[in-house]
Amino acid sequence: xxxxxxxxxxxxxxxxxxxxxxxxxxxxxxxxxxxxxxxxxxxxxxxxxxxxxxxxxxxxxxxxxxxxxxxxxxxxxxxxxxxxxxxxxxxxxxxxxxxxxxxxxxxxxxxxxxxxxxxxxxxxxxxxxxxxxxxxxxxxxxxxxxxxxxxxxxxxxxxxxxxxxxxxxxxxxxxxxxxxxxxxxxxxxxxxxxxxxxxxxxxxxxxxxxxxxxxxxxxxxxxxxxxxxxxxxxxxxxxxxxxxxxxxxxxxxxxxxxxxxxxxxxxxxxxxxxxxxxxxxxxxxxxxxxxxxxxxx
Numbered sequence: 001x002x003x004x005x006x007x008x009x010x011x012x013x014x015x016x017x018x019x020x021x022x023x024x025x026x027x028x029x030x031x032x033x034x035x036x037x038x039x040x041x042x043x044x045x046x047x048x049x050x051x052x053x054x055x056x057x058x059x060x061x062x063x064x065x066x067x068x069x070x071x072x073x074x075x076x077x078x079x080x081x082x083x084x085x086x087x088x089x090x091x092x093x094x095x096x097x098x099x100x101x102x103x104x105x106x107x108x109x110x111x112x113x114x115x116x117x118x119x120x121x122x123x124x125x126x127x128x129x130x131x132x133x134x135x136x137x138x139x140x141x142x143x144x145x146x147x148x149x150x151x152x153x154x155x156x157x158x159x160x161x162x163x164x165x166x167x168x169x170x171x172x173x174x175x176x177x178x179x180x181x182x183x184x185x186x187x188x189x190x191x192x193x194x195x196x197x198x199x200x201x202x203x204x205x206x207x208x209x210x211x212x213x214x215x216x217x218x219x220x221x222x223x224x225x226x227x228x229x230x231x232x233x234x235x236x237x238x239x240x241x242x243x244x245x246x247x248x249x250x251x252x253x254x255x256x257x258x259x260x261x262x263x264x265x266x267x268x269x270x271x272x273x274x275x276x277x278x279x280x281x282x283x284x285x286x287x288x289x290x291x292x293x294x295x296x297x
Contacts (some may be wrong), residue, residue, distance in 0.1 A: 001170070001200065001226045002028050002247055004275070005056075006037040006075060008232030010049050012279065018052045022059040024275050028229060029063075029070045031267035033247075037094070040075035041085040054088040061089055068262070073134060077108065082122045086129060093126065094170075095119045096136035097161060099154040100143035103174070107138070116160050123165040135166030136202070140186055141178035151189035159193040168198050170226055173213065176206025180216035187220050200224035203245050205231060205284070210245030211253050218257065225250055230272035231284025246285035248272050266291070 005025050009016050021039075028036050038060060044051035053074065060072050073092035076082040085093050097115045098104040104112045126133045139146075140154045158169045171190065173183070183201075190199060201217040201224070203210045214225055228244035251263050269288045276283040283289055 001035045001037060001073075001224065002033045002229065003037045003202075003226050003244060004028070004229035004232050004247065006040050006050070007226075007244060008228040008230075010040060010047050011233070012049055014279070016049060016279075018055050018059065020275075020278055021052070021056055022063075024229070024271070025056075025060065025072070026063055027267075027271040027274065029066055031271055032068070032261070032263035033070070033268075034068060034262065035071050035073070038072040038074055041081035041088075041090075041093075042075065042077055054084070057085075057088040057090060073132075076122065078118050079121050079125070082125060086125075086131060090131070092132040092134065093122070094134040094136055095122060095161070095166075096138065097157055098138045098143075099149050099157050100139040100146050102145035103139045103143045106145065112157055116157075116164070119161075119164060127165060132167050133165055135161030135164075135169045136172060137161060137169060138172040138174040140171045140190075141173045141182050142175060144175050151186045154186055155189040155193050158190050162194045162198065166198075168200050168224060169194060170200040170202045170224075172202040172226075173204055176204030176209065178203065178213050179209055180212055183213045183216050184220060187217060187222070191220075196221040197223070200226060202226035205243060205245045211249050214245060214250055215253060215257075218254070218259075229268070229285075230276045230288060232275070232279075243284055246272070246283070246288065248283075248285040248287040248291075252287040 039053040039056040040050040041053050074085050074090045076085045076093040137158050142148050161169050201222050203213040227247040227250045229247045231243040231246035233243040248268050251265050254261050269291045272283050272285050272288040
């Protein structure tokens with residue numbers, strides 16, 4: 001699940017044009033990605049970078065078809081966002097909750113229980129409309145305000161998202177403090193409640209553990225991972241938290257493990273270099289930087 005166009009760009013201070021976002025998504029799709037989170041149907045007051053959400057979906061609908069099907073899920077945190085997303089043509093939405101009470105209050109101004117209650121009409125409408133729903137769960141290892149989060153607490157909230165109807169629950173190490181050992185303990189608790197095939201890993205690279213945590217999760221049995229091109233993104237509510245693990249790094253790892261991803265790594269590296277140049281910053285992908293240096297050789 002490529003989250004760069006949404007999670008990667010949502011907190012950019014500079015305005016990223018609609019045309020740039022559409023080109024980024026198109027390049028990612030052409031590189032072979034099949035799941036690309038396109039935008040977020042949240043209030044422009046809170047996330048001004050995503051104010052062009054309807055234009056993004058309209059632009060994607062106008063793109064020429066590729067040899068492979070591509071899904072463009074969007075974030076829709078409440079019923080108002082869901083209705084706007086579906087009206088704009090979305091066929092898959094994502095909702096998000098936190099495993100930490102303090103983070104839930106800081107992030108979406110309500111308790112965990114209140115956030116889950118907000119999602120109930122979204123799941124009900126989605127089932128009626130034939131729209132898929134994916135659940136995001138943040139702070140599955142630790143919270144910037146509360147510290148370590150108990151695996152059982154993660155499992156409890158993840159199970160509530162799953163029971164509501166999430167086809168997949170994405171487990172987010174929001175501040176990137178996880179290690180293979182803490183990730184495995186968390187996964188053991190969650191997997192007792194939700195089939196492993198319906199879990200995804202979403203790891204930030206703050207402490208350089210993103211790829212290691214993907215590997216540990218892969219060995220545990222997960223086959224779905226969120227990543228962001230060039231390591232774009234971060235969390236505005238988690239001080240010092242760097243971006244998601246870079247898509248280039250995850251694909252390099254998976255290819256090294258013999259996994260079939262259908263992704264052209266060279267095209268992916270080119271895309272990471274392009275968007276980094278557009279944003280005026282170096283890519284956070286170690287694989288991207290290494291491959292470009294080797295080419296320049």
